[in-house]
Structure formats: C-alpha cells, structure tokens
Amino acid sequence: MKLLVVSTNAALTMGGEAMKALQYMQQLLADGRDATLITHERCRDALAGELPADRVIYVRDSTLMKACWRTPGLARFVNSFFHLEVARICRGFDPAQVVIHYLCPISPVEQRFPPKGYRYVIGPLSGNIFYPPGFRHLAGRGLRMQQRVYRPLQQALALVSRQFARADRVLVSGYDRTREALGWAGCPEGRMLDVWDAGLSDDLLARPRMRPADNPAHFVWIGRMVPYKGADLAICALSQAPQEARLTLYGDGPQRTELEALARDLGLSGRVTFAGWLAHEDLSQALGQYRALLFPSLKEANGIIVQECMAIGLPVVPLRWGGPLGLATEEEALFVEAGDEAQVVRDLAAAVTQLTQHPDRAEALSKAARIKAETEFPWSQVAQSWYAAALAAHAKAAPDPGSTAEHAAKRRAGG
16 A cells, blocks of 8 residues: 655644654654655755655645735635645556545645545544633634634535545544534544544653753743744743743744743843744753743644653643643643633743742653653554554455556556
8 A cells, every 4th residue: 555645744844733744754664654745845945855755746836826825815725726736646646556644734624625536534633723712812803703603614514525524534633622623524423533643753752751850940931932822921920930930932933022022021031031943853952951841822733842841751831721631631731721811820820839849749740741652652653543544444445456557547548
C-alpha cells in the first residue's frame, strides 16, 4: 500500500499543524512505510533536507488560488482550490494501490473533494473550539457569526458533501466537541476513531526528566502573541504573585507592543522578559530552566507545546478548556478554571504562588506528566494508530486484478 499524506503546510517553522505533518512523514519513512507527502509549494525551502525529494509532491498556486489571495475576503477559499489540485494529483495513482490520508487542516468544516473510487482517511480532526463564555467578547464579529452558524452550516454541508460519509475512517482528537460537529456534518459514529492529535520524537523523550524544584521561581509562556493565546493573562497574574516570581515570554506577533506596554504599566519591567522566537530544536534545552509553563490559551484545539513540556517534565498550568483538558489529568497538570478574566488572572496567580512556595508540588506534576508522555505520546505509537486506519481502509478495497493495467492504460491515453 502506498499512503498519500495531504497537508496544506508541512515544516517545523509554520506552527503545530505543519510540524505534525512533517514529523508524521518522518516517522512513516523511519518505519519503512511507502508514503508520499502532498503539500504546498511554499513549504519547499522549509522541507529541504527534512524529507527525501522523491517523497514530496508540491502543489503550486493555480490561477484561481492566486486570484483568491489577491481578492479581499476570498483567501478562505484557497484551501478548497488546493484540495481540487490534490484530487487531480491523486488521480495519477492507481486507486487499488493507494490510500489518501487528509491530515491537515484539522477543521471538520474543511472541504477536501476526495476523488471518487479512492480509499481515504481524514484527520485527526480537532475542530468546534471557541472562546469560553466569559471571554467571547474577545471574538471578532466574524468569529461570533461563525459560532452562531456553525451547527446549521455543518448540517447544510452534510446535504451537499459526503466526504465524511464516504471516508473509511475519520480520526478524532478533539473529543466530544469534535464528534458532535462531525455528527452534524453527516459522519456516522462508527466511522470515528479516537486518537492522539500528535506525537513526540524519540529525541525529546530520551532527555532526562528536568527537575523543576531545582530551578528558580521563573515561569515561561510560549506562542504567537495574539489575544486568544492569553499572554496578557499570564502577565497580569504575575503582578499578583510573589516578588521572586519571574516570567519569560517566547514568541512574537501583533500583540507584542501591547503586551510590553502592559508589563510596564504594571511595574513588571524587571520581572518580565520578552525573549523573541525560540527555535524548535532549542525548545527542550531552553524550557528546562523554568519552574512551569503558563498556558492560558483560550481556544486551543490541542496544544502540542503541552505535550512537549510533559515530555521534558516541565509542569504546565493550562485552562480547563479545549485541547489541554484531554491531554493531562489533575495529577499531570495544574488546571485553572476558564471563567472570566478576573477569575483566570486570580487563579493563575494562585498557581504561580503555589509552585513558587511549594517546589515539591512542581516536582510531583513533573514526574506524573513525564510518565504520561512516555507511555502515550511517542510518535512511533501515535503514527501507528493513524497508519492502522489507512491499512484497514486498504484491506477493505475490493481486489480487482485488472485495475492496475486499466489505470495505466488510462494514464497513457490521458484519461
């Protein structure tokens, strides 16, 4: 069986979804699987040296895709035209010999246009995630409208699109919220399979567990500086925490100037450090010097950084909302309720205070989180669970001895 892995982006420098696609491909090839990645041309430079050139097919912007990029309000349709190009590419392969795996994006709303006659798997999907009720004022008009129409839109799509009904498997990593959205979109319950959203590399898990109790009471936040990531909540919490507590923020983005001003206004300039982007290969070394990660992200579908911190033994303080809630238990992370801004800041500060004054609590979280990461998150296990779904799809394909010859004849004839 040949596996065609489809992802709009694949790189270590384009966010969690892109990183996941690259690491999955690397694991497949390490396991000796016959797999080819289909991704966008913009990933070519980032993938140089990461994957063999003959294992990647690049999709260039079509005329329609370029028109969408140039036209205000139409950029959202670029992925649809990308998937139409993917369908054309996939038709160049014998349907009896391949399975298509639509990996990223993770949204149940995404329309993928699988070519007829081909077996395919979709996911892991982790959509249907919005702001907690106490933070919905942060959502722009477009996002508020999207939330209102989400269910009827999924139900309408179920009438015109059978992508989920035709799928051999739909991998789910967004728990009940995503299963609900898929049900609205016409996905049979029996087609859904719960899996982890991403895995962890052997290199990360091979590192000795860090000892947070041996570190000073310095805390860290990492991510793109946009409102839903909650960096402002972490800064405000520091103002209510013990004086010895410090906070380093890794990342950049449109909110950075505002966050720097917030730290100055709160008199925290000497306790808050803006450290810029952190290269992924330096992540484990850099994060090993802190007491805990503050992760008050307000609509995080999964949270790969949470898994990575669990792997090195860095305690995580996330909100009880979205993806992190499914990654760790109360013994493996110090959760904060996702009520409103004042409550989250107050409870984050209480968590910082607890971990500052009781390093043994940080050590207990570190040990439990590391065990969870070692037993549940290795890429070898996660990749196998995804690949098994593709194998099952291939096994269901009806044998047709003439299919390969007929397909080759059609290709020679331009059919």
